[in-house]
Amino acid sequence: MYSGEELLxxxxxxxxxxxxxxxxxxxxxxxxxxxxxxxVRSLPExxxxxxxxxxxxxxxxxxxxxxxxxxxxxxxxxxxxxxTPEVFFRFLADFRFGGDVWAVPEGTPVFGGEPIAEVRAxxxxxxxLETFLLSVMHVQTLVASKASRVVDAARGRGVVDFGSRxxxxxxxxxxxxxxxxxxxxxxxxxxxxxxxxxxxAVGTAAHSxxxxxxxxxxxxxxxxxxFPDSTVVLIDTYDTxxxxxxxxxxxAGLRGVRIDSGDLRTRSREVRKILDDGGxxxxxxxxxxxxxxxRIAELLRExxxxxxxxxxxxxxxxxxxxxxxxxxxxxxxxxxGRTSFRAKFSEGKETCPGRKQIWRFRDEHGxxxxxxxxxxxxxxxxxxxxxxxxxxxxxxxxxRFPRLTEVRxxxxxxxxxxxxxxxxxxxxxxxxxxxxxxxxxxxGQLRGSCPAPQPRQERETD
Amino acid sequence: MYSGEELLxxxxxxxxxxxxxxxxxxxxxxxxxxxxxxxVRSLPExxxxxxxxxxxxxxxxxxxxxxxxxxxxxxxxxxxxxxTPEVFFRFLADFRFGGDVWAVPEGTPVFGGEPIAEVRAxxxxxxxLETFLLSVMHVQTLVASKASRVVDAARGRGVVDFGSRxxxxxxxxxxxxxxxxxxxxxxxxxxxxxxxxxxxAVGTAAHSxxxxxxxxxxxxxxxxxxFPDSTVVLIDTYDTxxxxxxxxxxxAGLRGVRIDSGDLRTRSREVRKILDDGGxxxxxxxxxxxxxxxRIAELLRExxxxxxxxxxxxxxxxxxxxxxxxxxxxxxxxxxGRTSFRAKFSEGKETCPGRKQIWRFRDEHGxxxxxxxxxxxxxxxxxxxxxxxxxxxxxxxxxRFPRLTEVRxxxxxxxxxxxxxxxxxxxxxxxxxxxxxxxxxxxGQLRGSCPAPQPRQERETD
Numbered sequence: 001m002y003s004g005e006e007l008l009x010x011x012x013x014x015x016x017x018x019x020x021x022x023x024x025x026x027x028x029x030x031x032x033x034x035x036x037x038x039x040v041r042s043l044p045e046x047x048x049x050x051x052x053x054x055x056x057x058x059x060x061x062x063x064x065x066x067x068x069x070x071x072x073x074x075x076x077x078x079x080x081x082x083x084t085p086e087v088f089f090r091f092l093a094d095f096r097f098g099g100d101v102w103a104v105p106e107g108t109p110v111f112g113g114e115p116i117a118e119v120r121a122x123x124x125x126x127x128x129l130e131t132f133l134l135s136v137m138h139v140q141t142l143v144a145s146k147a148s149r150v151v152d153a154a155r156g157r158g159v160v161d162f163g164s165r166x167x168x169x170x171x172x173x174x175x176x177x178x179x180x181x182x183x184x185x186x187x188x189x190x191x192x193x194x195x196x197x198x199x200x201a202v203g204t205a206a207h208s209x210x211x212x213x214x215x216x217x218x219x220x221x222x223x224x225x226x227f228p229d230s231t232v233v234l235i236d237t238y239d240t241x242x243x244x245x246x247x248x249x250x251x252a253g254l255r256g257v258r259i260d261s262g263d264l265r266t267r268s269r270e271v272r273k274i275l276d277d278g279g280x281x282x283x284x285x286x287x288x289x290x291x292x293x294x295r296i297a298e299l300l301r302e303x304x305x306x307x308x309x310x311x312x313x314x315x316x317x318x319x320x321x322x323x324x325x326x327x328x329x330x331x332x333x334x335x336x337g338r339t340s341f342r343a344k345f346s347e348g349k350e351t352c353p354g355r356k357q358i359w360r361f362r363d364e365h366g367x368x369x370x371x372x373x374x375x376x377x378x379x380x381x382x383x384x385x386x387x388x389x390x391x392x393x394x395x396x397x398x399x400r401f402p403r404l405t406e407v408r409x410x411x412x413x414x415x416x417x418x419x420x421x422x423x424x425x426x427x428x429x430x431x432x433x434x435x436x437x438x439x440x441x442x443x444g445q446l447r448g449s450c451p452a453p454q455p456r457q458e459r460e461t462d
Numbered sequence: 463m464y465s466g467e468e469l470l471x472x473x474x475x476x477x478x479x480x481x482x483x484x485x486x487x488x489x490x491x492x493x494x495x496x497x498x499x500x501x502v503r504s505l506p507e508x509x510x511x512x513x514x515x516x517x518x519x520x521x522x523x524x525x526x527x528x529x530x531x532x533x534x535x536x537x538x539x540x541x542x543x544x545x546t547p548e549v550f551f552r553f554l555a556d557f558r559f560g561g562d563v564w565a566v567p568e569g570t571p572v573f574g575g576e577p578i579a580e581v582r583a584x585x586x587x588x589x590x591l592e593t594f595l596l597s598v599m600h601v602q603t604l605v606a607s608k609a610s611r612v613v614d615a616a617r618g619r620g621v622v623d624f625g626s627r628x629x630x631x632x633x634x635x636x637x638x639x640x641x642x643x644x645x646x647x648x649x650x651x652x653x654x655x656x657x658x659x660x661x662x663a664v665g666t667a668a669h670s671x672x673x674x675x676x677x678x679x680x681x682x683x684x685x686x687x688x689f690p691d692s693t694v695v696l697i698d699t700y701d702t703x704x705x706x707x708x709x710x711x712x713x714a715g716l717r718g719v720r721i722d723s724g725d726l727r728t729r730s731r732e733v734r735k736i737l738d739d740g741g742x743x744x745x746x747x748x749x750x751x752x753x754x755x756x757r758i759a760e761l762l763r764e765x766x767x768x769x770x771x772x773x774x775x776x777x778x779x780x781x782x783x784x785x786x787x788x789x790x791x792x793x794x795x796x797x798x799g800r801t802s803f804r805a806k807f808s809e810g811k812e813t814c815p816g817r818k819q820i821w822r823f824r825d826e827h828g829x830x831x832x833x834x835x836x837x838x839x840x841x842x843x844x845x846x847x848x849x850x851x852x853x854x855x856x857x858x859x860x861x862r863f864p865r866l867t868e869v870r871x872x873x874x875x876x877x878x879x880x881x882x883x884x885x886x887x888x889x890x891x892x893x894x895x896x897x898x899x900x901x902x903x904x905x906g907q908l909r910g911s912c913p914a915p916q917p918r919q920e921r922e923t924d
Contacts (some may be wrong), residue, residue, distance in 0.1 A: 012654040015653070168637070237806045
């Protein structure tokens with residue numbers, strides 16, 4: 001078992017400006033200890049909570065980031081670095097992350113404006129990480145959040161990830177499989193993700209299998225002969241009901257049938273009846289084909305006898321909200337031995353200065369009541385617990401990453417602790433998140449007379 | 463220069479069922495010569511044409527696909543392959559693609575129902591390629607198509623890709639940078655993509671740079687001292703107009719200022735006036751921040767004096783249509799020395815049997831009039847030219863991939879040949895694509911009395 005070490009993470013997978021700025025910090029004497037905060041500005045339109053994911057790949061990147069000699073040589077050839085002094089290239093050649101990282105554990109529900117991760121390191125070091133960190137945490141948080149809704153909508157029926165072919169590239173399929181598992185999926189069709197992350201590999205057969213034999217019945221029989229314990233036949237290649245009758249011939253050992261087209265509600269009922277009448281009461285019905293949380297909820301509301309949902313495109317692309325406003329912002333900087341707060345006031349994109357902690361209030365049953373974003377030092381009350389935990393200290397990993405099955409279980413338990421209204425598919429009133437009085441003061445002092453904008457409760461709309 | 467050889471492409475980046483089916487074909491004697499067709503079922507809601515992209519990475523995958531011993535060992539450990547005879551694992555160990563691939567050249571406009579690529583190989587070989595092929599061609603076709611709209615909307619002003627941080631993972635950022643360049647972007651912020659594909663690397667500076675210094679004016683001066691020829695300062699960290707006045711102090715050598723927030727129309731005008739009044743008529747204005755083709759068109763309609771657009775999230779996630787219904791379907795199979803046509807009749811997902819060619823009709827100026835999807839052998843008339851070309855023959859590359867700048871130029875020229883209505887941002891009547899009489903007959907014969915459904919002209923809607 002490994003955690004994605006073989007994933008692509010060369011040092012040049014970053015934006016040009018991260019390196020021009022890093023050069024500037026190295027050369028301008030402005031390379032003090034900095035704190036950057038990674039957060040999602042506000043929840044997207046169709047989400048009432050997010051599920052944090054991607055930390056493990058982010059941490060592997062941070063700990064292993066090195067600039068190879070040929071990468072540095074190539075950088076020298078760019079017009080931007082034509083006259084850059086040698087000290088910057090030495091900085092790159094010697095690069096080892098030596099700072100601290102705090103983060104919320106994977107699987108934790110998070111909300112708009114909350115710090116999901118915090119990097120404390122010399123400015124140039126912390127700056128360089130931005131692009132990759134955002135990229136790998138953005139996609140996994142995006143997909144884990146979507147998957148959590150899909151799995152929740154299935155009310156205990158299994159959901160498996162079939163999305164690799166339409167994820168945004170091969171690596172995206174792998175990252176999505178991992179995130180979907182965190183969000184509650186039971187397995188993935190992606191073999192690389194299965195091997196790397198220990199996610200159960202699942203699969204049925206494609207239409208091409210049925211088309212490859214003279215008859216559907218023969219195609220089914222051949223498959224069953226080869227994989228007698230795990231046969232799930234796809235019955236909609238020609239005619240779904242005839243397909244179900246052909247499946248009957250395989251007998252009671254048939255594990256399942258899959259329906260991938262047509263009106264799934266009607267077809268699943270008709271197929272269930274054919275199977276039951278034929279004595280295959282234990283044969284499961286798997287449904288697939290452009291499924292999402294809304295369609296699954298509707299099918300179950302209508303009583304469709306579907307046992308397992310194969311979900312692909314809609315989940316792995318988070319199709320109704322295919323991006324998050326995830327940002328990585330400088331909030332604190334040490335200069336001449338003195339720490340000062342930093343915030344930008346860009347219209348509609350203001351940031352809140354200083355290191356922070358999420359303080360989560362729960363009732364006596366553990367149910368989440370509200371969050372206060374405050375300073376790390378000041379616990380607002382005995383009822384509040386900190387959510388961000390130390391991950392890397394002085395360049396060394398001090399956090400024990402749980403197994404992915406543990407992350408998945410934790411995410412499920414935490415979802416169960418959310419207010420019920422957040423689990424409705426239609427977005428209602430959001431979860432209460434406020435800034436502490438101290439943070440408000442800090443923002444006011446930095447900006448002058450302006451009142452501090454609170455974390456945005458409203459969702460983004462297009 | 464290389465074309466992405468270092469991208470991730472292990473053999474296990476595929477779906478489980480591709481390998482169970484491949485095992486079945488190897489073991490069932492059903493491993494005849496097959497033809498699979500890759501196409502997009504129908505255009506998504508907000509697209510009137512697609513730009514084919516991703517072929518080069520698909521071909522590299524096909525030519526280099528090998529199963530490593532440790533991958534095969536891991537497969538043996540899966541429950542599905544517990545009893546699988548050795549002949550299948552030998553097939554994997556010896557895997558070399560030995561078939562043919564035809565495809566439309568990258569940058570070619572394509573439409574719903576048209577074959578974008580065709581793989582002809584022994585069934586098991588062709589089957590295994592499905593997941594990776596779809597994945598790498600789907601994301602690039604998706605992003606190239608979106609970028610083409612964005613660039614077209616900019617009416618000659620430059621568009622650059624700033625999207626790596628919110629693409630669906632690090633590799634997706636790279637693939638998106640490549641596809642966006644094919645779609646017409648002038649550069650990318652992604653250094654890995656710049657190095658691998660020869661795309662110009664572009665970048666400005668982030669808010670953190672400004673926040674890192676005691677004053678904005680000092681931050682600007684420091685940057686300009688380091689990068690005098692390429693300084694583009696970000697002026698909206700505190701107050702955009704004051705930022706513009708601070709930028710003035712850098713003098714006429716200032717290449718550009720970037721505005722990333724607020725009302726870009728008003729701000730760009732105010733900033734233009736400050737720059738012009740200060741004698742910086744040649745300093746460019748770069749705009750960024752949740753831009754897409756609609757916002758760019760609106761800004762230009764309103765006369766916003768913006769010279770360059772930095773486009774990120776909306777383009778690299780193809781946010782309004784974040785997936786395509788791209789499929790890979792068996793259309794022909796040789797059995798006992800006799801070739802027969804294959805098609806599935808699944809409700810709403812019927813496929814059209816047999817090998818095909820796109821025949822494109824043009825007027826005397828080269829403008830595209832209509833397409834006929836027909837057999838490869840039968841050119842419908844003297845005015846029609848074939849669009850699919852041979853790429854791999856008997857396992858060897860016979861196609862010369864053009865340089866990416868040539869692909870970009872070709873894509874631009876081909877876009878100029880499309881009917882003007884297809885380039886409107888709002889989807890109107892689509893481009894006419896019909897099946898040839900021969901294909902219709904073939905479908906009818908296979909299905910019996912049913913009439914052949916024509917390629918879908920209508921767009922998908924949610």
